[in-house]
Amino acid sequence: xxxMIERGDDDAREIGxxxxxxxxxxxxxxxxxxxxxxxxxxxxxAIAHLRSLELEIAVLAxxxxxxxxxxxxxxxxxxxxxxxxxPGVFIRSMAxxxxxxxxxxxxxxxxxxxxAIGRHWILVETVGVGQVEVEVAGKADTTVxxxxxxxxxxxxxxxxxxxxxxxxxxxxxxxxxxVDETRRDLTQMLDLSDLPHESWRPPIIATVGSTxxxxxxxxxxxxxxxxxxxxxxxxxxxxxxxLREELxxxxxxxxxxxxxxxxxxxxxxxLTDEVVAHSTDPWSAADEMxxxxxx
Amino acid sequence: xxxMIERGDDDAREIGxxxxxxxxxxxxxxxxxxxxxxxxxxxxxAIAHLRSLELEIAVLAxxxxxxxxxxxxxxxxxxxxxxxxxPGVFIRSMAxxxxxxxxxxxxxxxxxxxxAIGRHWILVETVGVGQVEVEVAGKADTTVxxxxxxxxxxxxxxxxxxxxxxxxxxxxxxxxxxVDETRRDLTQMLDLSDLPHESWRPPIIATVGSTxxxxxxxxxxxxxxxxxxxxxxxxxxxxxxxLREELxxxxxxxxxxxxxxxxxxxxxxxLTDEVVAHSTDPWSAADEMxxxxxx
Numbered sequence: 001x002x003x004m005i006e007r008g009d010d011d012a013r014e015i016g017x018x019x020x021x022x023x024x025x026x027x028x029x030x031x032x033x034x035x036x037x038x039x040x041x042x043x044x045x046a047i048a049h050l051r052s053l054e055l056e057i058a059v060l061a062x063x064x065x066x067x068x069x070x071x072x073x074x075x076x077x078x079x080x081x082x083x084x085x086x087p088g089v090f091i092r093s094m095a096x097x098x099x100x101x102x103x104x105x106x107x108x109x110x111x112x113x114x115x116a117i118g119r120h121w122i123l124v125e126t127v128g129v130g131q132v133e134v135e136v137a138g139k140a141d142t143t144v145x146x147x148x149x150x151x152x153x154x155x156x157x158x159x160x161x162x163x164x165x166x167x168x169x170x171x172x173x174x175x176x177x178x179v180d181e182t183r184r185d186l187t188q189m190l191d192l193s194d195l196p197h198e199s200w201r202p203p204i205i206a207t208v209g210s211t212x213x214x215x216x217x218x219x220x221x222x223x224x225x226x227x228x229x230x231x232x233x234x235x236x237x238x239x240x241x242x243l244r245e246e247l248x249x250x251x252x253x254x255x256x257x258x259x260x261x262x263x264x265x266x267x268x269x270x271l272t273d274e275v276v277a278h279s280t281d282p283w284s285a286a287d288e289m290x291x292x293x294x295x
Numbered sequence: 296x297x298x299m300i301e302r303g304d305d306d307a308r309e310i311g312x313x314x315x316x317x318x319x320x321x322x323x324x325x326x327x328x329x330x331x332x333x334x335x336x337x338x339x340x341a342i343a344h345l346r347s348l349e350l351e352i353a354v355l356a357x358x359x360x361x362x363x364x365x366x367x368x369x370x371x372x373x374x375x376x377x378x379x380x381x382p383g384v385f386i387r388s389m390a391x392x393x394x395x396x397x398x399x400x401x402x403x404x405x406x407x408x409x410x411a412i413g414r415h416w417i418l419v420e421t422v423g424v425g426q427v428e429v430e431v432a433g434k435a436d437t438t439v440x441x442x443x444x445x446x447x448x449x450x451x452x453x454x455x456x457x458x459x460x461x462x463x464x465x466x467x468x469x470x471x472x473x474v475d476e477t478r479r480d481l482t483q484m485l486d487l488s489d490l491p492h493e494s495w496r497p498p499i500i501a502t503v504g505s506t507x508x509x510x511x512x513x514x515x516x517x518x519x520x521x522x523x524x525x526x527x528x529x530x531x532x533x534x535x536x537x538l539r540e541e542l543x544x545x546x547x548x549x550x551x552x553x554x555x556x557x558x559x560x561x562x563x564x565x566l567t568d569e570v571v572a573h574s575t576d577p578w579s580a581a582d583e584m585x586x587x588x589x590x
Contacts, residue, residue, distance in 0.1 A: 013578050016576065016577070016578055017576050017578055017579065020573065020576035020577070021573055021576065024573060239571075240571045243567070243570055243571055243577065244567050244571075246577055247558075247566075247567055247570060247577050247580055247581060248554075248558045250577055250578065250581040251554050251557055251558055251581050251584060251585060252551070252554045254581060254585055255550040255551070255553060255554045255557075255585070256547070256550070258550060259543075259546050259547045259550045262546055262550075263542075263543045263546055271542075272538070272539050272542055275538055275542060276534075276535045276538055276539075278315065278316055278319060281311065281312050281315035281316065282311070282315070282538065282541055282542050282545055283308050283311055283312055283545065284312065285542055286542060286545040286546050286549060289546060290546060290549055290550070
């Protein structure tokens, strides 16, 4: 199913239609942070914790630049392979170069497919802190931003974006020095920023992914945020917002495809020839091509 | 007229329709290069040369990031102000934040407007060597890429893009040391690159914008390239290609606008409510909204 979704063809749409009414019980936790922040190790530790609670989970590793396709586990996710033989854990990297809508459409489709087959905890891990990754990670129900002691320099570029999407901050590799300073930095930034949801203030959790230290605290924070988001209607509001955005994106995608259709074929060639010959102008030609489209 | 084109509203379209059949005699020369390469000074020297030939000219200074609007001459273009009182020279900076199609649609519209009112030499100077600037500069009839002695480091990022669009290379500030090395570098790169047009090899001209040295050579090279491009059908081919691209862009723009229209209003709200309530899925909702559009 995920391979079909990656390809983004008609099969993907059919899967979407089937999965949609069957989805809604799954809960997504997004993890993002600079490369090297230890997200995979942390995710692996989180998986171990969740398995100890006997939860069945799915992990989507999103890497827009990844050359992988067809469900290969990313090469450097050695730690995750600890769980490769556990049927209660489904791990999949997503490459979406075939999907016209890219990650922004493929990710929610993949999440719904996993949700529909009964994986009710879905971790979505993005590899970098670029625009796309931050966007995808920010579309989770609870978003965890992973930084390291002395994070300031490494993610300067997208600090504002990360502040905006974080429901929880994790200072991973907290066995290194500089944890207190980083906590102070984050606190200060939280004090200065307009928090998007007045009453939820992102907690700052210190973890050591490689030993599992702090992972229970992290999970407790996720559960706390979930309870908060459910109680105050924030979850419903977010999901509604995301759905509206997705629908808008689907419409834009289809019109884009329509544009490409319009700009080929005999009629198009004839009209462009007229424009080139200056016997009509580009706007009139566009009017004519778009006559059936009302645009 | 240019202000209307910048705004990109219905008036702009009307101007486009009027200008189109009246245009076609104008010739555009694009100038691009890294900030600090001395393009304005060189342009000013070129203006002086063209005025000495009694040519009437227009200069469009394109700066995608410029906060200027309404025809202000960029603050640092002091040299160009030498020509500010000469009615044979029209200088205008373009800011196109209001134009939905951005520079890629506003620039050819502006060029055609200037062409239609009888400015048959139009210099299009772009400020940086970013993707957008290179694209705009590459859409001129003759494109001049301005570098400095020791250019290698400053434009590393987009060297390939610049190589591809250059019809003429200028080593400006040629009174500094390193001219020979730079000429050797350029020659080597030209030897290695697949020149887009087998038989035209971009000449390398050394200039000193501040003294006007070499500007006559530069202009002669422009004239030579023009003659070549006209004789071998390259000019017609390029213009045709550009027009087809522009038409495609207009269609894409309009469909984009249509998408924004579709995604508002009562019917849209009702349908998204249904999706949110899970009583329909996003793809069926999109189908319904796009029913009249064939997308």
